Amino acid sequence: MKPVLVPTNDVNSEHGIVVTWFVDDRDKVEAGALLVEVETSKAVLEVYAPEPGILLHLARKGQEVPLAEPVAMLFDDAAGLTAYSDRLAAEADARAAAPAEVRATVKAVERARELGVDLSTFDGSRLITVKDVEAAASAPVTVDYTTMPAALATEPGVSRILVIGGALGATQVIDIFSQVPTQQAVAILDDDPGRWGAEVAGVPIVGGTDRLAALFAAGVYDAAIIAIGTSVDTRARFRKLCAEAAIPLANAIDPTAKIATDVVIGQGNIICAFGHLGTGVRMGDNNFLSAYNSFDHHSVIGSDNATGPSCVSSGKVTLGDRIRLGTGIFIEPNVVLGDAVQVASGAVIVTSVPANHAVKTKVVTTTVVPRRSS
Template sequence: MKPVLVPTNDVNSEHGIVVNWFVDDRGKVEAGALLVEVETSKAVLEVYAPEPGVVLHLVRQGTEVPLTEPVAMLFDSLSDLTAYSDRLAAEAEARAAAPGAARATVKAVQRAQELGVDLSTFDGSRLITVKDVEAAAGASQAEPATVDYSAMPAALATEPGVARILLIGGALGATQVIDIFSQVPTQQAVAIVDDDPGRWGTDVHGVPIVGGSDRLAALFAEGVFEAAVIAIGSSVDTRARFRNICAEAGIPLANAIDPTAKIATDVVIGQGNIICAFCHLGTGVRMGDNNFLSAYNSFDHHSVIGSDNATGPSCVSSGKVTVRDRVRLGTGIFLEPGVVLGDGVQVASGAVIVTSVPANHAVKTKVVTTTVVPRRS
């Protein structure tokens, strides 16, 4: 039995989504056969069989998985796989036979582990299915518990005339925005909200994390901040979701633009955009709302950038390029003149795009394996 892991050097992505299985569950494969594609925030990764065997899927298509966990197991034979599955089933039956234990299918037990659902909270009078587990997970997400924020640190004070900005997200994106504001005397980050409780009460470069995003409306109503910046660059869907949350609460979004950025005089920019160091927007460029441009991006003359997009460093376009909404670009991407990237497109690092890409498609690049050897003296 051998676990199959997702090979990646992307240190900025902790999770990926299984987008396509190429081998059926319990199917036989040869060494080097393509098993599955996993999409991260910067690339679509191809996972190959490290050796011949029979495949057991551990993750369903469309499911998000931590990149540190296996997506499949390889067995020498179907009988070995069957014995493993039978053992899991026996363990599940033993748990179900315990006094007061809930009865669940093997698939339901596996799905509960994926979603963090406690099976002991179910009514033990009937068999629990995958559908029951997923419904419980959805209900727990839709009805978050009330949190006591009384012990959270207070927001920072500002000098008169300085805009008070709240950051959404306390990870690496927050450090980039805070660095931009350190060079912009008219804006200051005064507080951060983040939905990871482990970050609450800490700070990012002196800016306190004061709780989760459920505090947004209340903090705004209290006058703690005047506008927000969504400091999340890893997920365009998350950026779009928080933009909608802010719009519903009447919270304006602010731009965070590094002073080193070169922006032509007739460029039109919406709200909530993060433009990092040494970016360039050529004459006639039109940009929507809530975009995150990493350092050294260049969009040349008369290009159009929609909303809720995010890029890695060093993405370069020629003139008259169109990037629609919720597009995710990796690092070091080149776009030829006139190219159109449709809604929801994802482009892997290192790609050169010479033709338009339709909505909800991904552009893959082969991950080149390099070898480190001792240097000759």
């Protein structure tokens, strides 16, 4: 018995949709045969048979599947396949007889993890949605923050920055501030209670984002920055919260970045190592540009966008708002990307993309073989 996994290096996608099966359930296949296509938020992935055998589908066309789990199984003979499928049927019968478990959409599970909401407290008789999770998170809850660590102290004249988000993006932002003598990260807010009291690169996580306004009013920090690069919608939501509380947003620009003298940059932008903004570029607010991004002359970048490393545009390119770019993307001159566009890693964009559309790329299996001795 051999599991068939979806090949992907996309750490930001945990699930995909089965698009097409090329081999029928329980048919024989040869090693290397194309079995199925699975679509993630960034790419269409082709899955090939790792060895010969009899194929058992573990998902139907159109079904959402976890990328960390097999999408199919391969068996040496029919007897092995029958025994395995009988076991799956018995397990399904046992689950049906057991008390109902909590059922939630994939996005609801992700949102619950982000907001620290316990899904087991919900009524298990219906499907839980993102709206349900957010309603639960906004319900009045009394949290004792007296045990949280205090924000860091700074030297006079140094701008004290509050970092929103305590995951990997925070490490990038804090590293930038460590090289900028006029700015210092003094505290982090994260809505995952499991992170509270911990540190990221020496900066304490002092609670959830419900403390944003109170800490600002108490004079704990001077400005905030949103260190979340995986969700443009989350970036936009926190920018709105800061605006409502009159909290200014700080820019974090790595000293290695090359910014032309006439570039106009808004607030809350993160420009990582070796970034480049050419002459005449206009950038809005709250963008997260990863390392080695280059937007050439007279390009326009909206607000609440996030990119992977090595995204490169020619001149006079326009990006709207809430755009998510993968890694290693090239954009030709005069191209316009509308609001909420998603672009898969490795894409070359030669024509404009309307709002709320996605640009996909196909990723095929790469075979690793031993080197031949010289």
